[in-house]
Amino acid sequence: MGIPSYERRRAEIVNQTELLVASLDDADLGLQVPSIPDWTLNQLLRHLGHAHRWAGTMLRERLPEIDFSRNRAQQLSSYVGEKPSDLIPWLREGATSLAEVLGEVDQEEMIAPLGGFPGPRVWSRRMTHETVIHRWDAFDALGVPYSLDPEIAQDTLREWTGLAVPYAFQRWPSETAPLAGSGTVHLHATDVEAEFVVDLTGSAPVVREGHEKASVAVRGPVVDLVLAVYRRRPVDGLEVFGDRALLDLVLDRIRF
Known part of the structure; x- marks a missing residue:
């Protein structure tokens, strides 16, 4: 089975986010996440959305190296009592924005490189699989059946x-x-x-x-x-x- 293309990964960031938000309409965001017991579902979703935005910002501004100071994905204590209606459009917006900027840059450009590899190529993969794993975390907390395309898995x-x-x-x-x-x-x-x-x-x-x-x-x-x-x-x-x-x-x- 081949390696997913750059374009496939761009699309998959949005697709995995859409699969996630489709399960959130009436969800209790105060649920603890069993696989990450320090977080509620509310905090998990904010973590993922901030990760998408962090990667997108670094690529859009063409930063020459990773700027960890801009990553808000671990600053989660304030997220309590939010509603799915607040988070669903916010999650979609972050995933779509990241996919768009990945389409605007050259995948081989040395923007925010990770491990010596070009940032656009690495972050397209990293954020795809960040979303894959955290979708599982959310589905597990909600008791929703989980499946994953074999090529992506x-x-x-x-x-x-x-x-x-x-x-x-x-x-x-x-x-x-x-x-x-x-x-x-x-x-x-x-x-x-x-x-x-x-x-x-x-x-x-x-x-x-x-x-x-x-x-x-x-x-x-x-x-x-x-x-x-x-x-x-x-x-x-x-x-x-x-x-x-x-x-x-x-x-x-x-x-x-």
């Missing part, structure tokens, strides 16, 4: 291996230090052609796509693999072969 898994893993090593070196030299982890989707190996045998992680023997292998439907690596569901119920302790350590120390 395998790209969510690809992003976790290729961006979340090295980012965690860079951002939280003391937490990830026990992983250096530990072994290899193979993630194998059973319903789509998606296999990734995270090689932790050196001082820094290396990711490869494809099938190979590893210290521990995890097999299951691609959406379940995505939810497991993002710590949204337990590994129980997936097929695990090999060093389960290594898998547990990786999932405990890699966060994104």
Whole structure:
């Protein structure tokens, strides 16, 4: 299964947001979000909308580097008692604006680059999968059935291996230090052609796509693999072969 195009990701930011807001008409935004227990549904939605706006602002202003001071996605304490009618148009506006600016810039332009990669290309993927995961958080809180297109799901898994893993090593070196030299982890989707190996045998992680023997292998439907690596569901119920302790350590120390 191929990697979604830049245009597909632009469209998917809006599509995933539309799927999210379609479930919010009569929602109680004061619900706690089980997967992020410090947040209410109200705060989760504000987090996502601010993330869209932050990425859009950096791209629109063509910032030469990421400006974390403009990110309001963690400043959530004031959001209490809002209504879906307040948030639905606000969420749509942020997603649409981000998709528009992604269409106005060259995807290879070095605007707000992340990990040495051009910002438009990276943020189109990052905000697609930010929305994918937080839509699951909201649906889980609301008890709404969740589904995800297989092409998008395998790209969510690809992003976790290729961006979340090295980012965690860079951002939280003391937490990830026990992983250096530990072994290899193979993630194998059973319903789509998606296999990734995270090689932790050196001082820094290396990711490869494809099938190979590893210290521990995890097999299951691609959406379940995505939810497991993002710590949204337990590994129980997936097929695990090999060093389960290594898998547990990786999932405990890699966060994104």
